[in-house]
Amino acid sequence: MNTVLVTGGAGYIGSHVVQQLLEQGERVVVIDNLSTGFREAVRGADLVVGNVGDLDLVGQVMAAHHVDAVLHFAAHTIVPESVCDPLKYYGNNTCNTRNLLACCAEHGVEKFIFSSTAAVYGMTDNGIADEDTPTKPINPYGTSKLMSETMLRDHSATGAMRHVILRYFNVAGCDPQGRIGHSTPNATLLIKVCCEHAVGIRESLSIFGTDYNTPDGTGVRDYIHVDDLAAAHLRALDHLRGGGDSQTLNCGYGHGYSVREVIDAVARAGGKPLNVIELPRRPGDLPMLIACSDRLKRVLDWQPHYDDLDFIVGTALRWEQQLLCKRVPLSSVA
Numbered sequence: 001m002n003t004v005l006v007t008g009g010a011g012y013i014g015s016h017v018v019q020q021l022l023e024q025g026e027r028v029v030v031i032d033n034l035s036t037g038f039r040e041a042v043r044g045a046d047l048v049v050g051n052v053g054d055l056d057l058v059g060q061v062m063a064a065h066h067v068d069a070v071l072h073f074a075a076h077t078i079v080p081e082s083v084c085d086p087l088k089y090y091g092n093n094t095c096n097t098r099n100l101l102a103c104c105a106e107h108g109v110e111k112f113i114f115s116s117t118a119a120v121y122g123m124t125d126n127g128i129a130d131e132d133t134p135t136k137p138i139n140p141y142g143t144s145k146l147m148s149e150t151m152l153r154d155h156s157a158t159g160a161m162r163h164v165i166l167r168y169f170n171v172a173g174c175d176p177q178g179r180i181g182h183s184t185p186n187a188t189l190l191i192k193v194c195c196e197h198a199v200g201i202r203e204s205l206s207i208f209g210t211d212y213n214t215p216d217g218t219g220v221r222d223y224i225h226v227d228d229l230a231a232a233h234l235r236a237l238d239h240l241r242g243g244g245d246s247q248t249l250n251c252g253y254g255h256g257y258s259v260r261e262v263i264d265a266v267a268r269a270g271g272k273p274l275n276v277i278e279l280p281r282r283p284g285d286l287p288m289l290i291a292c293s294d295r296l297k298r299v300l301d302w303q304p305h306y307d308d309l310d311f312i313v314g315t316a317l318r319w320e321q322q323l324l325c326k327r328v329p330l331s332s333v334a
């Protein structure tokens, strides 16, 4: 039986995909260096601890496990960090993807699913992006992913493989059953930050910009539940296994929420108002970014199941409460 190789499968999104692959009866091997991932997030799959750019290691794993498809999540993902340390992003996100593709070529792996990002678009005319919207990333994170997309397309054009590039919009929420979640330390993503504040880990929450040309002046984003996103990966795998052609697909719900709407949802879920500080705009932020996801629905027959901000936020907050319980040492519990 063939095996799916998941790089970065111990991380936030990768672990949710691994969970769904296992539930579908797939054999899964994960390569993760555990720099931001967690061993316990890999529930039931083989875990190899190492770097995706390590040609020998990846080659050994591909040969030993009869890998027929790669799902590539391993990457650095913090936009402000990418601005301060771009080479870290081009090294880990772009160069390592190149090495992974070389391993695929050497070991005859012909199906590749790539975690890309809405950050490849940059500023759009009307805040809505479809897959043909020009790509003009405004930070090294977006550029590092766009360069990987280009390599993939060029490599696939030789006939060596077929790929699905999934461009994620704002991924949020956690496994509704509470088995895995978003545990990344020093989070900067809005919903995670709000939930950390709601459980008392942060004293306040900052709104970056209240003077955008949006209905309430704050930034608007398309938040997609991580399990709906994970399901898109399984559909993409079916598509490639069924002989489908290479695709680039936006992953979002096609509508957005403002920062204030997200804050209100977290306050509702937690039953108390948040302590909000209004700050100037964060450099590099866009007023609005929403997916046109018609192609995802059409090509992969994907349908969302969790398109509900209160549900998304509820799962994120429950996970944060679970993390908090783990952090409290038993001796301090009265």
Ligand code: UDP
Pocket: 170, 188, 189, 190, 191, 193, 205, 206, 207, 208, 209, 218, 219, 220, 221, 259, 282, 285, 286
């Ligand atoms: N944001 C905010 N406060 C925070 C984090 C984010 O006001 O502590 C805003 C940010 O300016 C953007 C939206 O929330 O308008 C989503 O930002 P996030 O960092 O979650 O994702 P991005 O869209 O930047 O990838």
